[in-house]
Amino acid sequence: MQEIKRLGVFGGSFNPFHRGHLNSILTALEKLQLDKILVVPAFQSPDKPLIEGPTPEQRFEMARLGIQGQDPRVEVSDVEISRGGVSYTVDTIDQLKKQFAGAEIFLIIGTDNFETFDRWKNFERILQNANLIVTTRPGYVLPSTQDEIPDGVDKMIEEFGPREILLSSAKVIRFLPLKDVEASASEIRRGMRLGRNVSGLLAFEVEKYIVDSKLYAGIEKKISDFSKLTQICAARIEEKKGFAIRAFDLEGIESISDYAIVSSGTSTRHAASLAEDLMMFIKKEYGVHPLGIEGLQEGRWIVLDYGALIVHxxxxxxxxxxxIEELWRAAKEIPLQLAKTAVN
Structure with a gap:
């Protein structure tokens, strides 16, 4: 058995596993001269509330199929699924450090995760035990000064460089350019629900597994009247002090949904709390989670995808x-049955 001296760790929800993920993995494998990369599907991502769709085991299977026939140094690990609960990276790194004693660990993340890395649980301990590899897409502007590094992480910097940063823990942060592969998991899910061709973004085996298992068939079986749901959601948002609430019937225009709601919050925290409350409300009333969630952690622009209804x-x-309302100028605005005027 080959001794593992350089171990890559690539985590995510993989909902689904797509060619963008594979691009990151194979690039890191080559450029970092790794002995092994573990692809680690999360049981429950800390920054992603529960959504409708595949089980952790099904996401594991998609990752397994996605790397099938690729470099044998790439393996899918069930370390987080077996552990259960919220999947914190610090716990995974601790566990792998014991399992692969003596190996140098390289944690591979994207720039979106790097920008909020100082909010990760015990991020300092992660950087004590692992090097951080940040994959970048064409056009990404590398940090030119230490001030552009996330707060908290910058306090660990020993020596700043444009492509590699030496930390006080003797670990490094390295920026790894990728060839661009346009692949968004949320767009793939929407495309498959709408019957669009996504074959260029998924391995054939992954796409077949999704279709055969009906993983993204939608939630229309549980919600029969989305027009009524739109009114109910708007009223709930108003009750929780959302304002400037507008709703649109998107039938007849090119759109990924049939209905849309837009609401404002007084702050990023308020916007996030409105989204969290609506998710809990719909789960209680209809028994469903969103099909996709974007922007909840930042709170600037949050999108809840309920298939035929998308709430912003x-x-x-x-x-x-x-x-955003200008996108729907040709759509019919829905008169809302609210207690007060929705638009200031």
Missing amino acids: FFYDYVRAEYR
């Missing part, structure tokens, strides 16, 4: 910047 929550100043 904005921090009000961000909403003014994006002016």
Whole structure:
């Protein structure tokens, strides 16, 4: 058995596992000269509330099929699924450090995760035990000063460089450029629900498994009247002090959903609390989680995907910047049955 001296760790929800994931894995394998990369599907990601869709075991299977026939140094690990509960990276690194005693560990993440890395549980301990590899896409501007590094992480910097940063723990943060592969898990899920061709983004075996298992068939079986749901959601948002609430019937225009709601919050925290409350409300009333969630951690622009209904929550100043309603100028605005005027 080959001794593992350099171990890569690539975690995620893999919902589904796509070619963008594979691109990151194979690039890291080559550029970092790793002996092994473990692909680690999360049991429950800390920053992603429960959503409708595949079980952890099904996401493991998609990852397994996604690397099938690739480099034998790439393996899928059930370390987080077996552990259960919320999947904290610090616990996984601790566990792998014991399992692969003496190996140098390289944790591979994307730039989106790096920007909030100082919010990860015990991130300092992660950087005591693992090097951090940050994959970057074409056009990404590397940090030019230490001030551009996430708070907390910058306090550990011993020596700053444009592509590699030496930490006081003797570990490094390294930026790893990727060839661009446009693949978004949320867009793939939506595309498959709408019957669009996503074969270029998924391995054939992964796509077949998704279709055969009906993993993204939608939630229409549990929610029969989305027009009624739109009114109910708008009323709930108003009850929780959301404001400038508008709803649109998107039938007849090119859109990934049939209905949309837009609401503002007074702050990022308020916008996030509105989204969290609506998720709990719909789960209680209809027994479903969203099909996808985006932006909840930052709270600037949060998207809850319920298939035929998509709900947008904005921090009000961000909403003014994006002016999302202009996308639906040709759509019919739905008169809302609210206790007060929805739009200021």
